[in-house]
Amino acid sequence: MDFDFSAILLGLTVVFGVVWALDRLFFYKARMTKAVAAGQEVREPVAVDWARSLFPVMLAVLLLRSFVxxxxxxxxxxxxxxxxxxxxxxxxxxxxxxxxxxxxxxxxxxxxxxxxxxxxxxxxxxxxxxxxxxxxxxxxxxxxxxxxxxxxxxxxxxxxxxxxxxxxxxxxxxxxxxxxxxxxxxxxxxxxxxxxxxxxxxxxxxxxxxxxxxxxxxxxxxxxxxxxxxxxxxxxxxxxxxxxxxxxxxxxxxxxxxxxxxxxxxxxxxxxxxxxxxxxxxxxxxxxxxxxxxx
Missing domain, CATH: 2.10.109.10 (Umud Fragment, subunit A)
Known part of the structure; x- marks a missing residue:
């Protein structure tokens, strides 16, 4: 197999982690405040929702494959x-x-x-x-x-x-x-x-x-x-x-x-x-x- 699965897995883990971290640092609080003021449920953008869900899974797989x-x-x-x-x-x-x-x-x-x-x-x-x-x-x-x-x-x-x-x-x-x-x-x-x-x-x-x-x-x-x-x-x-x-x-x-x-x-x-x-x-x-x- 000529593609490097480890590199792909590492890249995806970094991307998901960065997307999730940037949202929490800069956008999540404003989005939550706006939703609460409007009496609505807090909704995350699709990209952020995917990143939040997949980052822990990707990280766990990466650590297991790399070190165990x-x-x-x-x-x-x-x-x-x-x-x-x-x-x-x-x-x-x-x-x-x-x-x-x-x-x-x-x-x-x-x-x-x-x-x-x-x-x-x-x-x-x-x-x-x-x-x-x-x-x-x-x-x-x-x-x-x-x-x-x-x-x-x-x-x-x-x-x-x-x-x-x-x-x-x-x-x-x-x-x-x-x-x-x-x-x-x-x-x-x-x-x-x-x-x-x-x-x-x-x-x-x-x-x-x-x-x-x-x-x-x-x-x-x-x-x-x-x-x-x-x-x-x-x-x-x-x-x-x-x-x-x-x-x-x-x-x-x-x-x-x-x-x-x-x-x-x-x-x-x-x-x-x-x-x-x-x-x-x-x-x-x-x-x-x-x-x-x-x-």
């Missing part, structure tokens, strides 16, 4: 099998600190991301070169390094922390020289009527239980589909820079992630995903997925 929990919908299969297309998740907005709504600058630091966390973040754009300088562009080919980066929320898993040395060649992931082990669970099982599942079935996808430090989670492998760039590459150095994180999708061969566009800046973090509260699988509600804790 925010809902997101999974739009693609890049995090399968952990998260499926049609999952509706909740994201903890204060795990890593409180941020200013819409502007996203950190107000209070409360914690740091850990390896294995599933995080939502603002897509930073592709790394391109423009006049010898590295810039972020919305154009993956970098033919237009000035292409605006769309305002989108993405979700991936943190693989590398600042200062980590990360290598990845095919399925083999190494962090600080130590291989990340994974055990094969078996072939992927899904609904062939759904596009994402049909692709994985056709490509012979297998499911693995990856041991990423203290976090055990499922990944999918389907090397017959594509070959992602290795790490390091021209966009990803061997050591993760300060203030950045390497993120990947659990669907390792079908995820446009840090391997393609570089590290995810800390200031782009939106929060940590922690719960699937609703899941729609195309034919109805997937009750078996509802209430799952995200690992």
């Amino acid at each position: 929990a925010e809902p997101f919908r999974i739009p693609s299969g890049s995090m399968m099998p952990t998260l499926d297309v049609g999952d509706f998740i909740l994201v903890n907005k204060f795990t890593y600190g409180l941020r200013m709504p819409a502007f996203n600058n950190k107000l209070v630091g409360l914690g740091e991301p850990k390896r294995g966390d599933v995080v939502v973040f603002r897509f930073p754009g592709y790394i391109c070169t423009d006049g010898g300088k590295q810039v972020r562009s919305g154009d993956q080919s970098c033919a237009d390094p000035h292409a605006p980066v769309p305002s989108q929320n993405w979700i991936k898993r943190i693989i590398g922390l600042p200062g980590d040395r990360v290598e990845m060649h095919g399925d083999q992931l190494l962090i600080n020289g130590e291989p990340v082990n994974a055990d094969e669970v078996g072939p992927y099982v899904g609904n062939p009527k759904r596009d994402e599942s049909r692709l994985m079935l056709e490509m012979g996808a297998t499911v693995w239980n990856e041991h990423l430090g203290a976090v055990n989670h499922l990944t999918a492998r389907m090397p017959a589909y594509t070959t992602p760039p290795p790490i390091p590459n021209q966009r990803v150095p061997s050591e993760v820079p300060a203030g950045c994180y390497l993120v990947m999708g659990d669907n390792r061969y079908n995820s446009t992630d840090s391997r393609w566009w570089g590290c995810m800046p800390e200031e782009n973090l939106a929060g940590k995903a922690f719960l699937i509260w609703l899941s729609l699988n195309g034919s109805g509600v997937a009750f078996d997925r509802m209430g799952r804790i995200i690992h």
Whole structure:
């Protein structure tokens, strides 16, 4: 989704609040005095009535979404099998600190991301070169390094922390020289009527239980589909820079992630995903997925 709902919500809250406040400061008393003198009921202008009614609601929603929990919908299969297309998740907005709504600058630091966390973040754009300088562009080919980066929320898993040395060649992931082990669970099982599942079935996808430090989670492998760039590459150095994180999708061969566009800046973090509260699988509600804790 290319529009910034947080910015729209903040803007509406400010507009309603200003309209209501200006009326109370400059117009309400005169209007009430006039109505009382005429023996009539005090009537508010339509705009003021709307502002008075909606401002508290907008403010409450803004505070909840900005500082407590925010809902997101999974739009693609890049995090399968952990998260499926049609999952509706909740994201903890204060795990890593409180941020200013819409502007996203950190107000209070409360914690740091850990390896294995599933995080939502603002897509930073592709790394391109423009006049010898590295810039972020919305154009993956970098033919237009000035292409605006769309305002989108993405979700991936943190693989590398600042200062980590990360290598990845095919399925083999190494962090600080130590291989990340994974055990094969078996072939992927899904609904062939759904596009994402049909692709994985056709490509012979297998499911693995990856041991990423203290976090055990499922990944999918389907090397017959594509070959992602290795790490390091021209966009990803061997050591993760300060203030950045390497993120990947659990669907390792079908995820446009840090391997393609570089590290995810800390200031782009939106929060940590922690719960699937609703899941729609195309034919109805997937009750078996509802209430799952995200690992």
